[in-house]
Amino acid sequence: MTEQKVDAFDLQDMLNSNVMTTRVEDWINWGKKNSLWPLPYGTACCGIELMSVMGPKYDLARFGAEVVRFSPRQADLLIVAGTITEKMAPVLVHIYEQMLEPKYVISMGACASSGGFYRSYHVLQGISKLVPVDVFVPGCPPTPEAVLDGVMLLQKMIENNVPRPWKDNWKGPEL
């Protein structure tokens, strides 16, 4: 560039190659979508499958979400993988509240989503009673592909700025 003469400087050319116009919002969304830092809240069997999602074969890193953070302060995607019992419920809420905005929740598996086949006295019948869930991934446990799909769906939602009334109107645990 320095070699070029100033009079050869073509403003239009320069703009075409180096500048892109966007809206601030889109630009921020693009950033959010590609740097989801997950907190793997693995409690049970689904947590074991989540390990495979992170592991060498399925490798969540390919989708920009590999920086696993165990501190809620540093994470912006809570992946709840496994059964949440009544005893665990206050802990989950506590962790969700500690996360900083923007924050998202993926509910992985039947148990987290609805209690699964544990219609029983000590199992919470779905985490959406406690925290606002963005994506539910079905399965018992879901295949790693399904979890990847869930993450990509969330990325699309972020990119397209899909409204999230469940999050906006969330006032705290229903129980």
Added chain:
Amino acid sequence: MSRIEEVKQNLSEKFPVGDFKFYYENDNDVVVVPKANILEVLKYYRENSFYDFLMDLTAVDYSKYPETQEGRYAVVYHLFSSKTLNRLRLKVFVQEEDAKLASATSVWRSANWFEREAYDMYGIVFEGHPNLTKILTHHHFKGHPLRKDYDANNQQHCSDVLPVHFDDGSRFSPVPGKDLVPLNIGPSHPATHGTLRVMAALDGEKVEKAGVELGFLHRCFEKMAETHPYNQVIPYTDRLNYCSAPMNNIGYCKAVEKMLGVEIPLKAQAIRIILAELSRVIDHIVCIGANAVDLGALSGFFYLFKLREQVYSLFEKLCGARLTVSMTRVGGMAQDPPAGWYKDVLETCKSLRKGIDEVDRLLTENKIWMQRTQGVGSISAEDAIMWGYTGPCLRAAGVGLDLRKAEPYYGYESLDFEVPVGTTGDVYDRYLVRLEEMKQSVKIVEQVAKNIPAGDYTIRDKSIVLPEKKDVYGNIEGLMNHFMLIMKGIKPPKGEIYDYTEAANGELGFFLVSDGEMKPYRLRVRPPCFAIYQSFPEQITGGLVADVISVLGSMNLIAGELDR
């Protein structure tokens, strides 16, 4: 003279056995002991080394049982001798109004948590117990959920978490002259791999006092089993120790089959062995891999998890599921493996061998690994037995007990494999034992997969096994048979049984009470890591806080099995 007569004669020398009852049922010897004598009987057995293990302690609520029993509740003890391999079940009936009993904690330390569980689930009070508090349900929970009059779908919500507390029931409190700091790890912490909560009072780096809280994954397996027909319980068993799910399927089905008095075909036995041993390998992989990650060896994790994926691919090919396979049925297997599957198994064995060797080279003589694990968490053989250790942790302490050798099933007796035994019981020995067991398991799988017996994969008893789909859709008998079995279910005869297998973590026992109906009346699972974890607070007290993580990882605590 039969075994139970021997037991009777032996007891009659010490006790007025007129009030005792002795019987033999489903291959188990049972003694019904009056409440007043139970502590003395337990003491007598232990002090004279008739039985060195208190394998399991649980209770049964007989209020809905078709035949009235001597009391509403029965407390059930399962004793085992590692020397003579004898087993004995003791039963004590207690009345509803007076559900109290002497605690066995002074005789066997392993009784501690088992009694707490029986108290939590049934409200039976064990007098003399050092800390008889809830163990699985949360602290706001009212009532005793395994009582027959508690509705399975009656949830009670919990809004807070208990402060730091210890196993003797005390809370954290400052000690004059000492600068103690409370430490809380979990229940959501990367080092606990699941939902364990460890609490300690630290004096600098040293653990002064420790405690654990469990129940964060109490999913009510036993209640679910009481509300589902026999075959529908199988998927629930998958989720006990979900790192080696097929082993739980096998343990459960084996107990039900024994109760029904059926023998499964040789081919089904062979497939079960293959599944069990492959599961043992991946279970140990998760244990070693996670233990090493916690101590900073991340590469081991990637090496090991690559192997685990290969086994999962095998399972996927077999039945479509990776983790929770549910491939067994009462009476055999669900289907034949697809063509070429055994060949794939043998191929996988080759790469498993190679992979295990790699890990061996990576860790066994690694200086950091050795320094972090040697001499950490040592336990003597006597203590291990006292706490009810089984499986790799017991063998690492020098007791060569493996049910596959001691009480072989499914033809283990004709297979060529060895049982590795450690000396000190520390974390390093546990690692070595697991590593060697993986090699031996691969060896077993190879032997079996090369010689799969011909024949059927299941028995064909119409009252136990569903007909094949082609018959259900193809002819009226098949359709009727399917309908009847779904509606009426499998009905084992009235009675009870305790049956056991060597799972990845140790003795996985199922105690089944049948009332002759289509659902189990009571299904108790004896979780191996529950007994092992009891000793954890004591193991880490006095050590460094960094060792806590090392010991925790070596016990291979799987929350699904621990809390059920």
